[in-house]
Amino acid sequence: MTTTTSMFPQTPGSGSPTDTVEPGGLGEIHLVQLYPRDMNIYGDWGNTLTLKRRLEKRGYGVKLTDYNPGDSFPADGDILVGGGGQDSGQFRVMEDLQSIKPVLMQLVDDGAPMLAICGLYQLFGHEFRTIGGQTLPGVGIFDLTTVGGEQRLIGNIVTESEKFGTIIGYENHSGLTKLGAGQQPLARVVAGAGNDGQDGTEGAVTKEVIGSYLHGSLLPKNPALADHLIATAVRRRYSHYHLEPLNDTLATKAREVAQSRPR
Amino acid sequence: MSRPLVRLLGQGVRAATKMRGGGSAFPGLVMEKLHPGFVAEQLARLPHGVVVVSGTNGKTTTTKMAVQLLESQGLKVFTNRTGSNFVRGVAASLLEEISLTGRFDADIAVLELDEAHAVHFVRQVKPRFALLLNVMRDQLDRFGEIDTTRQMLAQVAAATTEAVILNREDPRIASLAQDVQPDTRVLWYGLSEQLRPMFPSDDDMRAADGPAAPTPEGAPQPEPVVELAHFEATDVDFLVHGQPAQAKVHLYGVYNVYNAAGALALALTVTDDGRAVKAAGAGVESLLDELSRVTPAFGRGETITVGETPLQLLLVKNPAGFRLSLASAKPEAYATMIAINDEYADGRDVSWLWDVEFDSLRAGGVDLVTGTRAWDMALRLDYDQVPIQEVEPDLTESLHKFITAADGRPMRVFCTYTAMLSLRRALRAVADVPEI
Ligand SMILES: [Zn+2]
Numbered sequence: 001m002t003t004t005t006s007m008f009p010q011t012p013g014s015g016s017p018t019d020t021v022e023p024g025g026l027g028e029i030h031l032v033q034l035y036p037r038d039m040n041i042y043g044d045w046g047n048t049l050t051l052k053r054r055l056e057k058r059g060y061g062v063k064l065t066d067y068n069p070g071d072s073f074p075a076d077g078d079i080l081v082g083g084g085g086q087d088s089g090q091f092r093v094m095e096d097l098q099s100i101k102p103v104l105m106q107l108v109d110d111g112a113p114m115l116a117i118c119g120l121y122q123l124f125g126h127e128f129r130t131i132g133g134q135t136l137p138g139v140g141i142f143d144l145t146t147v148g149g150e151q152r153l154i155g156n157i158v159t160e161s162e163k164f165g166t167i168i169g170y171e172n173h174s175g176l177t178k179l180g181a182g183q184q185p186l187a188r189v190v191a192g193a194g195n196d197g198q199d200g201t202e203g204a205v206t207k208e209v210i211g212s213y214l215h216g217s218l219l220p221k222n223p224a225l226a227d228h229l230i231a232t233a234v235r236r237r238y239s240h241y242h243l244e245p246l247n248d249t250l251a252t253k254a255r256e257v258a259q260s261r262p263r
Numbered sequence: 264m265s266r267p268l269v270r271l272l273g274q275g276v277r278a279a280t281k282m283r284g285g286g287s288a289f290p291g292l293v294m295e296k297l298h299p300g301f302v303a304e305q306l307a308r309l310p311h312g313v314v315v316v317s318g319t320n321g322k323t324t325t326t327k328m329a330v331q332l333l334e335s336q337g338l339k340v341f342t343n344r345t346g347s348n349f350v351r352g353v354a355a356s357l358l359e360e361i362s363l364t365g366r367f368d369a370d371i372a373v374l375e376l377d378e379a380h381a382v383h384f385v386r387q388v389k390p391r392f393a394l395l396l397n398v399m400r401d402q403l404d405r406f407g408e409i410d411t412t413r414q415m416l417a418q419v420a421a422a423t424t425e426a427v428i429l430n431r432e433d434p435r436i437a438s439l440a441q442d443v444q445p446d447t448r449v450l451w452y453g454l455s456e457q458l459r460p461m462f463p464s465d466d467d468m469r470a471a472d473g474p475a476a477p478t479p480e481g482a483p484q485p486e487p488v489v490e491l492a493h494f495e496a497t498d499v500d501f502l503v504h505g506q507p508a509q510a511k512v513h514l515y516g517v518y519n520v521y522n523a524a525g526a527l528a529l530a531l532t533v534t535d536d537g538r539a540v541k542a543a544g545a546g547v548e549s550l551l552d553e554l555s556r557v558t559p560a561f562g563r564g565e566t567i568t569v570g571e572t573p574l575q576l577l578l579v580k581n582p583a584g585f586r587l588s589l590a591s592a593k594p595e596a597y598a599t600m601i602a603i604n605d606e607y608a609d610g611r612d613v614s615w616l617w618d619v620e621f622d623s624l625r626a627g628g629v630d631l632v633t634g635t636r637a638w639d640m641a642l643r644l645d646y647d648q649v650p651i652q653e654v655e656p657d658l659t660e661s662l663h664k665f666i667t668a669a670d671g672r673p674m675r676v677f678c679t680y681t682a683m684l685s686l687r688r689a690l691r692a693v694a695d696v697p698e699i
Contacts, residue, residue, distance in 0.1 A: 045617050220642055
């Protein structure tokens with residue numbers, strides 16, 4: 001039996017937290033992986049796995065759906081996650097995104113939490129102009145545009161976010177992203193390159209949609225971010241929520257090390 | 264400076280570096296500066312030309328197999344043995360080979376080349392044969408994208424004059440057939456349908472059971488020179504030009520067994536063309552015989568005996584390799600240590616660990632997690648619910664704890680490149696460790 005202070009106010013009657021919650025006893029959360037076939041190459045599975053396990057540990061069942069181009073879109077998704085890919089994959093995904101745009105935008109407006117990394121982050125903006133001169137239209141969830149750069153921005157990165165504290169990870173992108181005037185960044189760069197390597201911003205946040213260049217290890221090493229997505233989803237689905245704090249000692253150690261490593 | 268003088272100078276530098284125990288590429292660097300065409304000139308003299316082996320996984324062991332197979336057919340083979348697979352490394356190996364009188368006594372060169380350096384190399388030297396293995400996520404942080412790696416290998420394929428041997432089951436390698444010059448033959452090695460699921464390509468590599476990536480439509484499977492039909496432990500069944508052929512392969516890991524099919528296809532192709540075979544009795548039988556005599560290259564499943572207990576060192580550098588290493592033995596039978604460093608040579612990015620499934624370690628657990636990124640590795644294992652006995656970032660400290668904890672159980676250590684170098688050094692205190 002653990003006594004816990006919830007990050008969030010508890011709904012009366014939701015019971016006191018125990019560490020022996022019946023698996024799935026608190027209800028089901030529907031996790032949707034966007035385009036895992038084309039956009040999964042940088043350890044993005046780590047984000048999905050982190051959400052899945054952290055939900056399960058809190059007593060929620062998890063339904064996991066892969067959404068690939070041409071599938072019927074699961075409009076009842078509670079959390080949507082998607083990652084980075086090769087240029088070839090990005091083209092297929094771009095075409096499919098246009099076809100699901102109306103449903104997707106509805107989910108965004110409705111406050112559904114989403115995490116878009118790298119390639120998908122770029123396509124969540126207005127457009128991506130490749131270095132070859134091609135223009136891939138995005139869906140415009142974020143007010144930003146991306147231009148292909150000559151050099152990849154690669155390395156360990158540390159950023160600071162008002163909402164989520166220090167965010168630590170690894171960036172690997174050649175696209176340079178410029179935020180529009182009103183676009184809120186996810187964080188400010190402390191060490192590393194960030195969106196365009198110049199303006200000191202990293203990622204973007206609109207409503208409950210988070211975009212970032214920090215790869216696969218983003219959520220495992222940044223549990224605060226993972227729990228925010230989870231809390232948002234649970235609140236939206238069940239209108240009440242309670243998240244038991246988890247033991248994040250390993251994540252804390254991994255964060256300390258990552259912060260100290262050369263770029 | 265006259266040419267022979269330049270060469271002697273290079274050899275002098277080589278001797279000097281060797282005495283200091285210095286890096287093997289340095290004399291090559293000097294040579295390259297003094298005489299840029301040196302490597303091309305020397306290799307152009309080889310009667311049977313140059314073979315390039317490239318790809319992201321298994322180059323070193325495959326090159327070793329190819330060299331032994333060709334030597335068994337009576338060929339004198341020059342290779343870049345030291346493992347410095349750069350143009351400079353080739354120059355350094357050349358200097359060592361060439362006697363002081365300037366004679367380069369070899370029939371053929373078989374060179375292991377890194378994808379990026381292969382591109383530079385083929386600008387200077389046109390290979391007669393190329394064996395291209397695979398394109399897997401490796402060193403992504405250096406080359407950026409696997410499609411970029413494919414482009415590099417396309418240049419190797421396009422520069423090859425006689426025959427290009429391709430892995431039929433790797434979609435990026437298979438697509439290189441279209442980059443080969445019209446006069447150059449395209450040959451294949453492949454897997455039986457039964458074995459294909461054991462070797463997932465990067466496109467369908469993911470922990471969740473998603474649908475496999477679609478195969479290119481309409482393309483009929485080309486007939487391979489060598490097909491890996493079936494294997495169990497060290498007993499391997501090939502189909503050579505469609506005919507069954509058995510061999511023993513004493514190499515660790517399923518990937519090495521598959522690469523043996525590639526090396527065999529290469530040796531058959533080189534010796535088939537009639538000009539290369541010197542020895543009597545050349546042919547499939549003697550090649551299969553020789554294959555059984557190949558031992559693992561450094562770090563590719565090398566076993567070191569500590570006291571009386573075997574300790575196996577397994578190099579891991581990408582999801583496919585790690586996954587296959589994990590699958591190649593029952594984990595519960597071993598004490599397990601995982602050593603993850605993030606030095607430049609390892610790759611600074613450790614996110615690829617999230618694309619490896621560690622479920623198979625759950626039953627037996629992991630004894631020690633070590634290396635600069637020990638905590639990242641521990642975090643990864645924790646999310647796969649694998650029990651961990653101890654996390655100790657210091658490699659030497661860990662090694663001693665591990666040997667004690669193993670308590671007579673055979674040991675397996677999965678390690679990144681620089682972690683392996685450190686562990687081999689630390690092992691010298693307690694075991695006989697061969698020089699690299
Ligand atoms: Zn990326």
